[in-house]
Amino acid sequence: MAIAAEKLQQLVSLDRGEIDRSIFSDSEIFEQEITSIFGRSWLFLCHESQIAKAGDFFEAPMGRDNVLVVRQKDGGIKGLLNTCAHRGNAVCRAEEGNVKNFMCTYHGWTYDLAGKLIGVPGLQELYHNELDLAAHGLREVAQLDTYRGFVFATADRDAPPLAEFLGRTGRAGLEMIAGQGEMEVVPGIQKFVIPCNWKFAVDNLFDWYHPQITHLSALQAGLVPAPTDPRGRQMSATGVAGPDGAELELMGGVANEDTPDQIVFLDVFGHALAGPTVETMGNLDGAVDHSWRDTPRAxxxxGPMARRAVGHTNIFPTLWIAPEIRQVSLRVPRGPELTEIWWFTFVPREAGPQERAMTIQAAIHxxxxxxxxxxxxxxxxxQSTIQTRGTASRMIPQALKMNLGRGKIVDDDGQDPPYIECGINEHGQLWTFASWMAWLSGCGWDELRNRTTPPDVI
Amino acid sequence: MTVDHSIRAETDTLAAALRQFEVERFYTDEAALLDAHRYHEWVQLFSDDTHYFMPIRRTRLRRELDKEFTKPGEIAYFDDTKPILLGRVAKLATGTAWAEDPPSRTRHFVTNVRIEEDRGDELEVSSNFILYRTRLKSEETTWAGSRRDLLRRHEGSFLIARRHILLEQTVLLSQNLSNFF
Known part of the structure; x- marks a missing residue:
């Protein structure tokens, strides 16, 4: 069933910066991801503010399992698998809401907020009081915990505690949202499907090379402010021209020659961050507020590097943190070539109407x-996913070679995660895939930690 | 007396029919502009104070249906003022809006037009729509929904002073919303 270790080792080459394209559409690999990654990793479910009152619930995915995250009467939170202990039917078919209990609409088995079976039709007449109610509650996730208001769970009893799993990079990433105030989620989670492999949607968050081309129209139309390089340099674009032969004028290039303007974190279990420094991004004409970075809490x-890093964090496998726009996004795998995107938007509880409106407008637009x-x-x-299917096309390796072999990783064992200072690069992407390969091997947690401890150079 | 009554009823019906015709003609002309990618002309149909809004819909229990849609001030898919709509049109005209180049092929069908209220200068109008879209070789999307418009009488026609678009999907079954509704 499992993919042979020998084959697995050939899927990603850290040295060459190459990836086997088959990992983006192979159904056997997808199945192994569901068990080895989504069946073991801590996964983000929701934020505490979404389930403020007793009986509030939010349904979240854990691989193919559907989990009801439920606020308890004592203020605690439980993660319950949304499947009846009798015949497996879902006990709740709403995405979110508030309930007193969960009743399965197949035969009426009823569970309280903690998942305890409290009602069975015909318990006496039909089951002769012999049904063990205590053994037929809703199944709980193996572990559930919160960090700075973010609720996570894992299906693996042996997984390390959440804070340890998050590592310095994951904790810093969450702090970059949580540190902006008493944060709460604005009602309305955007959910939509993209016919692509989930890993393309994940690795793109580290990619600061694509905005100037992919998002050129948004920059040209002035819908998003273009970052200005404080040194006034632009990336060279010689030979870059459209189908009509006209050279493209690039607007959003964050240039680099010798001075590092990007910060990358690479960390255990595959977590990473990549993106510009505060100085490089600037405040985008007042659209981004960096003042929280100087608060006593921050x-x-x-650490000093994290306070300068405006980049995007990925908490492996699928939680993208975008602090400059106060959003996090889940990339939910639904199939080898189907991914659901969920966007959560945060605003400080104490924000005035203007700040609240600005945050919401930025999130939507x-x-x-x-x-x-x-x-x-x-x-x-x-399109990248589709082109991994061709017999000839899939033999071409994916190339993640930018700054390859030049990324010197510094780990001073302080508060800051292991970091690289450099120009725009593909280190975050490559690290994600190298770690992904270690996860897929199914090795134990200690070995996984070792194999995902960053090297000296990438 | 009875003759007077029937004449008045007939006049009212004719006035209502004329108004219905004006509104429906406005909508079919609007749809034709969109399907022909004539966005610069289309956006001129909106008043300067317009609000173009598509909330998020959530699968909720019947007892909580009042919370089915998000409201203005919460997260939505579209929450646009006139300048933002103009920005979307400008983006499509850049020649570098790759999601619409090659352009998607759309067909807008607007039906069930009901004038809910006529305040003389402004009309509250609800309608149903189907927006059929194909993109590239094989991508196909159908959105069905309803629109709640505020139409303002203007130079023998109307301006759209408010449009709320309610889709019949909760999880959006499309990879983007690069079209107008």
Whole structure:
């Protein structure tokens, strides 16, 4: 059943910066991902503010399992598999809401908020009081925990504690949202499907090479502000021309020659961050507020590199954190060539009407299916996925060679994660795939930690 | 007396029919502009104070259906002022909006037009729509939904002073919303 270790080792080459294209559409690999990655990893479910009151629930995916995240009467949170202990029917078919209990609409088995079986039609007459109610509650996830208000769960009892799993990079990434105030989720989770492999949707979050081309129209139309390089340099675009032969004038290029303007974190279990420094991004004409980075809380919780990093974090496998726009996104695998995108938007509880409106407007108009940026993203991932199917096309390795062999990883064992200072690069993507290969091998947690401890150079 | 009554009823019906015709003609002309990718002309059909809004719909229990749609001030798919609509049109005209180049092929069908309220200068109008789209070789999407418009009488026609678009999907079954509704 499992893919042979020998074959697995050939799917990703850290040295050559190459990936076997088959990993983006092979159904056997997808099945192994569902068990070895989504069946074991801590996965983001929702934010505590979404389930504030007792009986509030939000349904979240864990691989192919559907989990009801439920606020308990004592204020705690439980993750219950949404499947009746009798015949397996879903006990709840709404995405979110508030309930007193969950009743299966097949035969009426009823569970309380903690998943305890409290009602069975005909318990006396038909079951002769012999049914063990305690043994037939809703199944709980193996572990559930929160970090700074973010609710995670894992299906693996042996998984390390959440904070340890997150590592310095995951904790810093979550802090970059949580540190902006008493954050709460704005009602309305955008959900849409892209016919692509989930890994394309994930690795793109590290990609600061694509915006100037993929999102050129949004920059040209002024829908998103173009970053200005403080040194006034632009990336060279010699030979870059459209089908009509006209050279493209690039607007959003974050240039680099010798001075590093990007920060990358690479960390255990495949977590990573990549993107510009605060100085490089600037405040985009007042659209981005970096002031939280200088608060006492931020100084206490984040190291100096993390406070300078505006990049996007991926908490392996699928949680994208975009702090500059106060959003996180889940890339939910639904099939080898089908991915659901979920966007959550955060605003400080104490925000005034103007700040609240600005955050919401940015969230709606930048990412999401009608956003100025993400309309185009899906196109790349869909086409990249389709082209992994061709007998000849799939033999061409994917190339992640930018800055390859030049990324010096510094780990001073302080608060900051292992980091690289460099120009625009593909280190985050390559690290994700190298770690992905270790996850897929199904090795134990200690070995997994070892195999996903970053090298000195990437 | 009875003759007077029937004449008045007939006049009312004719006025209603004329108004219905004006609104429906406006909608079919609007749909023709969209399907011909004539976005610059289309966006001129909106008033400067317009609000173009498509909320998120959520699968909720019947007892919580009042929370089915998000509201203005919450997250939506479209929450546009006139300048933002103009920005979307400008983006499509850049020649670098790859999601619409090659352009998607669309067909808008607007039906069940009901004038809910006529305040003289402004009309509250609801309608149903189907937007059929194909993209590239084989991508196919059908969106069905309803629109709640505020139409303002303007120079013998109308301006759209508000459009709320309610889709019949919760999880959007398309990779983007690069078209107008």
């Amino acid at each position: 100084r206490e919780a984040l 930048v990412f999401g299916p009608a956003g100025a940026l993400e309309q185009e993203d899906g196109e790349n991932w869909t």
